[in-house]
Amino acid sequence: MTLLAMRGIDKAFLGVPVLSSVDLTVEPGEVHALVGENGAGKSTLMKILAGVHTADAGTIELGGRAVSFTHPLQAQQAGVASVFQEFNLLPELTVAENVHLGREPRRRGMIDRRAMAERTAAVLADLGVDDLPPQAKVGSLSVAHQQITEIAKALSQGADLICMDEPTAALADAEVELLYGLIGRLRERGVAVLYVSHRLKEIFDLCDRITVLKDGRLVDSVATADITPDDLVAKMVGRRIEAQFPERLPGTEPGEVRLKVAGGGNAWIDGIDLEVRAGEIVGLAGLQGSGRTEIAEAVFGIAPFTRGSLEVDGKPMRITKPRKAIAAGIALVTEDRKAQGLALWQSVRANARMVLDANARVHSRRRLARVSELLAGLDLVARGEDQEVRFLSGGNQQKVVVAKWLAAEPGVIVLDEPTRGIDVGAKHKLYTVIRELAAEGLAVLLIASELIEVIGLADRIVVLHDGRIAGELPAGATEQQVMAYATGRGPE
């Protein structure tokens, strides 16, 4: 019997339709992907299912029974659990306390801690997790373990359906494997998973069915076996993206060395020798914690190099803070655009000119006049330059961040995870822009967790392991070659 049937779901916020007559059916034990560009309505649909929002029209049947949630607790009691990007865990409590929050086993009126720990251990064992003590304080756990705690909590509440919103966004590669295993076990137990992700690889690895939304409407719902990744992307963006990565533009030849680090090191990284030439895209690959971001931060003066030398366009520099990096012509698109890149309550324009406003040495009327042109060139979708950036989708927010740096006309641009959490269309646009920047003679240093991205774009790949450079690979290297260096095994 069908576990979940949502039919004809409509939802509008303040008169703006976000979902229109969307259908979604999920079978027991099925891993069902919900995909679409940012703003397609995935999160809203999930939140309706979780009782956070209430649909304006349409019906929801759970196990054949019509339900209507007006509060998350009702959804929970009906067997729908959600693991959102921000966890609903209390950091000061233990794993066991979080799993049983509000339903603590009691003995003579007191909380029965032993029973609570035992039950939690049983649930965790069921999930095949053996390295998570029920007495550990949640705040001290890794993101992956917190996620497991959320899933354990959902299971112990008797959930039949667990919604996961971008569950791998904050996980390291090894932890993603762990999640794969976990989802496999859920499936064996007949628990269905509704899986929202931008990562195509995960969708094809994990999911049985895929439902595609675009602009709040249902595009298609197909079995994973019946669709190719290219066709899926075409359905998501409504057009076919011919090649995922644009070709190198003609006439892009590596020129002079623009950024040179020799023997660079600080508390996190050591012995970094790195050269990036004009027109060159150098990829930095490595596992989480291998020192990729630390190199970006050292070059940009956030956590400067304490050893070695750094040259920009042949001139030795001591870059001890971001202001100096900016004055030297270096730009850094940071990893976390909301926390580090944008002033969310300010307008598109204010954000896009922030670097010019803040640095007298790069400010000029001519550059200021170019800001609108830059935004348009990035295909920014916004109501206008006066719109506050918090209203934009992730992809459009990222375009504002990129515009803010390009406005300063840097010679070296460092991009740390530039496509994290943004939709396929915006990703493709950014890839094209990165190519164009190289063609204009910028030196590009690209950091990305998704290996395909580094492999698809970079002219050279520098692989890091444990804070040091483990090896260097030419364009066209395989994932296996990169991983061999990244895991410290040496060349394949």
Place this chain on the structure above:
Amino acid sequence: MTRVRELLVRATNPTATVFVLLVLVFAGVFAMNPGFFEGPSLMAFLKQAAPLVILAAGQYFVIVSGNFDLSVGALVGAQVVIAARLIDGEESRTVPVLIVMALFGIAVGLVNGLITTALKVQSFITTLGMLLVLYGAIRLWTGGAPTGSLSEAFRTPGRLGIENVPVLGQIPWALLIMIAVGAGSVLLMRTRFGRILMAAGDNERAAALSGARVGTARTIAFILSGLSATVAGVLIGGFAGVSAQVGDGLEFTVITAVVLGGVVLGGGRGSVLAAMAGALVIEALFTLFNQMALPSTLRPAVQGAIIIAAVAYAARRRTRPVPTTATATPTPS
């Protein structure tokens, strides 16, 4: 339908709300006393309101950059006492003493700013400390009762104006100074400095990574607040004369005014014009209370209620779903 909704969204935007409130309170005043809007009485009201409006502009800079300045009331008191003591009735000392006061205002702002930004002491604590230091220093220096007296020239801006203007009677200097401060503040917020100040209050990290000197900008905001307290001190001293108590409680009135103007505590949001309008609303409200013959001892309670209500109103708006339009991609999470 959508237009009505859009209008509603705009009117309930905290910045716009204050102007709606201003109209409502003025309507109330008018209902109680139709004569209020005749030239002379309106001018008298504005003359009295000017110091608070000027303080609101100064406080706005500090709040929008992500801090508080609780020391302004004590600074106003200190400035009046300093003026009386140093001038001591001598007309010729007016200008030098005004310069000394300006330097003192700048110094207090600078100290507030440096302690907050360089020593990373929360501004709430820094300026509360400054409040107590100034308060104590005034008491110590004057022995409880201020000595000396102000010169006529010193009292002119607070008391006098351009006389014999048709319809209006007198255009007070205080009003002109208030307009000048207001215009200057609006212009300042449109400069690069203004935008960096705003960005620093919104997202300090993003501003700093964009190369902004966040600490410097915030320190300048404290200095502007110190200067606004100096100007307010000159006007209040001129208007009300010398007393060590003139500034007492002003810091709370002015923060109430700024918050009422929809400026969000924590920074990054709100306009300086709305903050100044907030000050006018408070003054008009007090006028209304006078007309209704309510005791003035009610004021602190009303201010307290307004602060809580205004912040709660702003917080409520923030937790509501984000309105977007069809052309913009709706925000997912």
